[in-house]
Amino acid sequence: MATTGADGLMQASSSHGNLPLVRRLEAVGFRAWPAASVVYDGSWQVRLTGSHPSKRLNCVVPLDPSDYRDADIRIEKARKRFEHYGRPLLIRETPLAPRQLLENLSQSGWSRFETAEVMTVDLTCLELPDTLDHIPTHDIGRFIDVYLTVQQEDPALKPALAEILSAIKPTCGFFTAEHLDEGPMAAALCVQDNDLAGILSFAVIERMRRRGFGTELLTAALRWARINGARTAWLQVNATNAPALSLYSKFGFRTAYEYHYWAIEKDIP
Template identity: 45%
Template sequence: MRQQTEHDFATIRRFEAAGFRAWPAETVAYDGTWVLRLTAGHPAKRLNSINPLDPGDYRDIEARISRAREQFKAYGRALTFRLSPLAAPEISAYLDQLGWTTLGHSLVMALDLREIDLADAMDQIPLKDRWRFVNATLKVHGYEELHRAGLSRVIGAIRPETGLFVLEDGEEPAATAICVHDADLAGLFEIATRPSWRGRGFGRRVLLSALKWAQNHGAEQAWLQVEADNEAALRLYHAVGFKPVYTYHYRQPNAPIEQDHTT
């Protein structure tokens, strides 16, 4: 893998910071430049993980992991690292020695909104009713009912301007998206189409509507996270014009655990 340049690190740090603001964890703690994010009400790994943010910060790994383990245990979460290019390679090497599992490879992709024509995209007014959006999201994603309260709290904790988009077929939700407008950036989350509605263009339409809303509100660059093996989503994002910026993945102790599919 090629060595990251200073420009690459600056860009990655910017997207990582935007991601933390756009999808806030319930509790955030710092151990040096390791950011520990924990959320009792939602099991997503990105809300329950250690995020190292400095390639030079790998001192006292054993002791710091031990401290973090106690915090994750208190929340009932599996001890999890989320490793972007900002993480020191020494951390991965140490986890390799311990036999930790590698999982959840994802891409961060970006799109220059100044270079895309969205004139033909549907103008859609975002929902103001969070309950209605959460209800639609549970149906579209197939989330369990127990995730309702946690998802609602996460959305309610987002501080930047947020657009909640639901595309319906009749009276039933077919696709969803969240767009978080943060200065000149627009982060996209919870993009999905209900399985029985896939292949009919709903995902593309809701995505373009969210991008148009962001563009009209002054955002210059859109970004999103997608699992690297989600071929259908990648085809859509590439077709719209998104390009990969960097990758990240998760590491967990090598023990049987229940996995979620949230990046």
């Protein structure tokens, strides 16, 4: 549900928290889910991917709380760039977004329409459940087939996902759970970037949820990351996804910060 600009601004006025941690998690997040086109306007990162509609791959992300100069001009410049890609302009608000920019958006008819939580857990002392282990596959195509089936997404997205996954520079673990008769059950991508490991594209097919498949696959991914030297795991999850939040909490994940999307009302997905 979208919030009004005023409501969003009120929520955004809370403490920014640990900005160095936010900057580091944002940086590894960008590397873990790379956009096809990335340009900078000052400290604003402009991310666009013509082949895939993911909001994280198609948004403007301000990365310096003090960088608000010529905001109206820069927003219009970004809007035209997004228009060339056939995309509505979205702005992703993290604790690094300038307060003045949020005030401008609020006063200009923009609304906040989605909130996600960035969560972390210390892997060095994490006690993982005793479950069946899964070995990561190196077959990107197979992983994508499982993920699209589990998520019930359009198979036509396979080439775009293959391009995105192939562009990831850090070490990747592609985890899948399949049953001989039932078919694909779950999928998870773990991207290890030095001592940080990100869990992405984690999903369990709807009819098999709450039967342990998610726990098994998440456990396998976290064990793999820890064995390979990761000390902290992170992930991003929609704030309304109660089942996922419950699962992550059981593993010890805690919210480091939230981010939000803003758009003009007519462009809200």
